[in-house]
Every structure is written in C-alpha cells, then in structure tokens.
Amino acid sequence: MEVGEKVLNFLDLTIRLLPDDLDDGLLTPVFSVYQKPTYTGLSINQQSLHPTSHKFAAIHAAVHRMISLPLSSSEREKEIAVISSIAEKNGLSINVPTLVKRTILRRSLNQSRSDPAFAEFSSSHFGGSIAIPASETTREKWLRLPYLGSSSDRLASELRRFGYRVGFYPLTRVRDLSKLKDPVPVIDSPGVYLLTCSCGDLYVGQTGRALSKRFSEHRTHFNKLQKKPSASNTSLSAMARHCFHQSHPFDSVHASLLHRCENGSRLNRLEEYYYTIKNVIESRESNLNMLNDLDVVFFNSFIRFNLNYK
Numbered sequence: 001m002e003v004g005e006k007v008l009n010f011l012d013l014t015i016r017l018l019p020d021d022l023d024d025g026l027l028t029p030v031f032s033v034y035q036k037p038t039y040t041g042l043s044i045n046q047q048s049l050h051p052t053s054h055k056f057a058a059i060h061a062a063v064h065r066m067i068s069l070p071l072s073s074s075e076r077e078k079e080i081a082v083i084s085s086i087a088e089k090n091g092l093s094i095n096v097p098t099l100v101k102r103t104i105l106r107r108s109l110n111q112s113r114s115d116p117a118f119a120e121f122s123s124s125h126f127g128g129s130i131a132i133p134a135s136e137t138t139r140e141k142w143l144r145l146p147y148l149g150s151s152s153d154r155l156a157s158e159l160r161r162f163g164y165r166v167g168f169y170p171l172t173r174v175r176d177l178s179k180l181k182d183p184v185p186v187i188d189s190p191g192v193y194l195l196t197c198s199c200g201d202l203y204v205g206q207t208g209r210a211l212s213k214r215f216s217e218h219r220t221h222f223n224k225l226q227k228k229p230s231a232s233n234t235s236l237s238a239m240a241r242h243c244f245h246q247s248h249p250f251d252s253v254h255a256s257l258l259h260r261c262e263n264g265s266r267l268n269r270l271e272e273y274y275y276t277i278k279n280v281i282e283s284r285e286s287n288l289n290m291l292n293d294l295d296v297v298f299f300n301s302f303i304r305f306n307l308n309y310k
C-alpha cells in the first residue's frame, strides 16, 4: 500500500484502513470482497450437461470464501446478495442464506472437534493418539449450550441434521433468587444492564465494574460526538450514536441493572440471554429498536450464527 493511500485491492479482497475510537493514531483494517469490474458471474448453466456438483462449485467456493473472511455483518449481507444473484444468473435454484447457515454450522462443529484442546484431552485421557473407534462415528454426539428461548430450539433442530444432540442448561440459578448479603446499591454493581432512550429504543450491555462507571463511559462517547461529529463510527457506544444522530437528549437515557453478576463467562451468557429476550420478545412486539450489534454481543458461535441467519 502506498503511503497516504487508505484502500488496497489484494487478490479477491478490498482492504480499507479506517479510524477507530482509540486515540492511538492507528487505523483499523476493514475487509470486503473484491470483484473485478469485468466479472460477469457467469459459470456453468443449470441447463448444460455437467455433473450437479460442478454446477454448484462456484457457489460453494464463494460461500466458503465469504465465511473465511473477517467481514462485517453488512459486508456479509452484501456478499450473500451477490452470491444469490450469481446463482440466479446460472439458473441454479439454491437458497444461499440457508447454505451459508449450514456451512457455518458444519465448520463450527469441525473446528470444535479439531481444536487442540480436544486432541490434548483425548491423548491425556486415552493415552497417545488413539484411533477414534468406529462406533464413535455412529454414536450420538452431545453439545452443552445455554438455553436462550425459542432461538435455542431452532438451533437444536438444525444441529440434529448433523447428528448432534443438544443438552441445554438454564441461566438462572436458585442462589440468584435469595439475597443474604448486604445489598450493594444497584448503580454500584456489575452485571447485565439495560439502557432506555426517551424514545423507547433499547441497548443491552454488560460490565464487570460498577454500572455507574460504565454508564459514564457511554456519556463520554456522547460528549465526544458532540465535540467532533466526524468521530462517529461503530466502535463508539451505540446508544451515544443513537442519541447524537436522532437528537435525543442523553440526559434522559435511563440505566437499569437487569441481572447482578460478576463472573465473566456467565456475564456473556446472561447478556446473550437478556439480549434475546429484549430483542425477540419485547422490542419486536412494541416496534422498538434494539441498538446492539449482534456480532458484538454473541460470544457463543452457535448462538450467534443462529440469530444472525434467521
């Protein structure tokens, strides 16, 4: 890349360098798929006398490439539309979003199996590199996932296609129901929180520190935008950006703690859980907007894939 230039086409990638929220003077690379202007998308037509697998090869290759690239969700949507149009041009009847969904799922399953931690586990427990017994391939495989409502049920039925059974675990525990310790004021507690704008739009977040501290960071982002509107980008608080762009007063944003929690991984699960409830149940019924970016919220790759590709 030449000095001063911020965009580079490299093979089938377009790499842009964009400013982010950190004041470190460094730019963040953003990726998208690059196609030559002369690319027509024409491949083997459905009508021609070729094996079916050859006809779909271009589609499968494009899907695999898309999944391998670190694309943002909007870039991914665009690429899915492009792949769909290529399929259409060649007379191939295929549901690309579903194909993408299943490819991601299959890949996630293969990765968790080939994870070094899995090999380590099998060698330390079964002594050396054991050959996986033949019965292993036919035996039912189980996955343990948090239960996040109806989306979890859909995920379970999707996983069943690949021979996996799902064991769900609930997020609320009996010990969360009793309060024996001196109550810490809510605003000084860590946990999953909800921000509500005066217009009703919602944002679910998590913090391992006091909610008051985290909330003041949202305010800092808002103040920053007021001083320098050009700083607006996705690394700034979604609520701050919403208030700024819609001219809604940040002083009227209400912060409340949904669930007190300190543990990191439980926080992630809880945030997913509350996000799902707020998003799927409440905001859809009342036509309110969730300001969260799904790609950022969902840490569990299975849950994330399921909600992203509904």
Ligand SMILES: [Zn+2]
Pocket (backbone or CB within 6 Å): 197, 198, 199, 200, 201, 242, 243, 246, 248
């Ligand atoms: Zn608002």
